[in-house]
Amino acid sequence: ILNVEQSPQxxxxxxxxxxxxxxxxxxxNFYALHWYRWETAKSPEALFVMTLNGxxxxxxxxxxxxxxxxxxxxxxxxxxxxxxxxxxxxxFISGGSYIPTFGRGTSLIVHP
Amino acid sequence: xxGVTQTPKHLITATGQxxxxxxxxxxxxxxxxxxxxxxxxxxxxxxxxxxxxxxxKGNILERFSAQQFPDLHSELNLSSLxxxxxxxxxxxxxxxxxxxxxxxxxxPGTRLTVT
Numbered sequence: 703i704l705n706v707e708q709s710p711q712x713x714x715x716x717x718x719x720x721x722x723x724x725x726x727x728x729x730x731n732f733y734a735l736h737w738y739r740w741e742t743a744k745s746p747e748a749l750f751v752m753t754l755n756g757x758x759x760x761x762x763x764x765x766x767x768x769x770x771x772x773x774x775x776x777x778x779x780x781x782x783x784x785x786x787x788x789x790x791x792x793x794f795i796s797g798g799s800y801i802p803t804f805g806r807g808t809s810l811i812v813h814p
Numbered sequence: 815x816x817g818v819t820q821t822p823k824h825l826i827t828a829t830g831q832x833x834x835x836x837x838x839x840x841x842x843x844x845x846x847x848x849x850x851x852x853x854x855x856x857x858x859x860x861x862x863x864x865x866x867x868x869x870x871k872g873n874i875l876e877r878f879s880a881q882q883f884p885d886l887h888s889e890l891n892l893s894s895l896x897x898x899x900x901x902x903x904x905x906x907x908x909x910x911x912x913x914x915x916x917x918x919x920x921x922p923g924t925r926l927t928v929t
Contacts (some may be wrong), residue, residue: 734915736917736918738920744918744919744922745904745921745922745923746815746857746904746906747816748917748918748919751885751916751917753913753915769926771909791856793855793857799870800858800869800870801862801870801871801872802847802859802918803859804856804857805856806856807856
C-alpha cells in the first residue's frame with residue numbers, strides 16, 4: 703500500500719493571507735502527481751498535473767512545486783480569498799501500476 | 815461542468831440487492847475511472863477502462879464489476895450490497911489510457927445508501 707500524506711489536515715486563514723500545504727509521497731518509481739480542488743457538494747476539479755522533478759505550475763494565485771527525489775509537492779495560494787475554501791487533494795501515480803493513490807486532503811477555510 | 819455525467823444522482827437500496835451505476839465520459843475521452851469515497855476513507859481507486867478494455871484494477875471487491883461499452887459509457891455493478899458499501903461513487907474520464915500525464919475530469923458522483 704502506497705503512503706500519500708497531506709499536511710496539515712485542515713487550515714483556517716484570513717482573507718488575504720498566503721498559505722501552503724504539503725503532499726508527501728514515495729520517492730521511488732514516480733510517474734506523476736496530480737493536485738485537485740474539491741469544493742463541498744461538488745466533484746474534484748483538476749488543478750495541476752506534474753511529471754518532472756523541479757516542475758513548477760501556476761494557475762492564477764495558485765502554484766505548485768514538485769520534488770520527486772525527496773518525495774514531496776507544495777501547493778501555494780497567494781492572497782487567499784473566501785472562494786478558495788475547499789479541500790485540496792493530491793494523487794500520486796506510480797510508474798509500476800499507474801494507479802492513482804490519493805491523500806486524505808487538506809481542508810482550507812478562508813475567513814472574510 | 816466537467817462534461818462527465820453520472821446517473822443516478824442518489825440511490826437508496828437494501829442489503830443484499832444489486833445496483834448499476836452509469837457514467838458517460840467527456841466527448842473524446844477514452845478512459846473511464848471509478849472511485850469510491852466513503853466517510854472513513856479517502857478517495858479510493860476502484861478500476862479503470864480504456865477504449866472498452868480493463869486497464870488497471872485497484873481495491874475493487876469481487877462483488878463489484880464494471881464494463882465499458884462500445885459507445886464508451888461505463889457501468890459499475892455492485893451486488894450483494896452491504897451497509898459498508900454506502901458511499902459516494904465517482905467516475906472520471908481522461909483522453910488517454912495512462913492515468914498519469916493527463917487531467918482526470920470527475921463526474922458529479924452517485925450517492926449510494928444501503929439500508
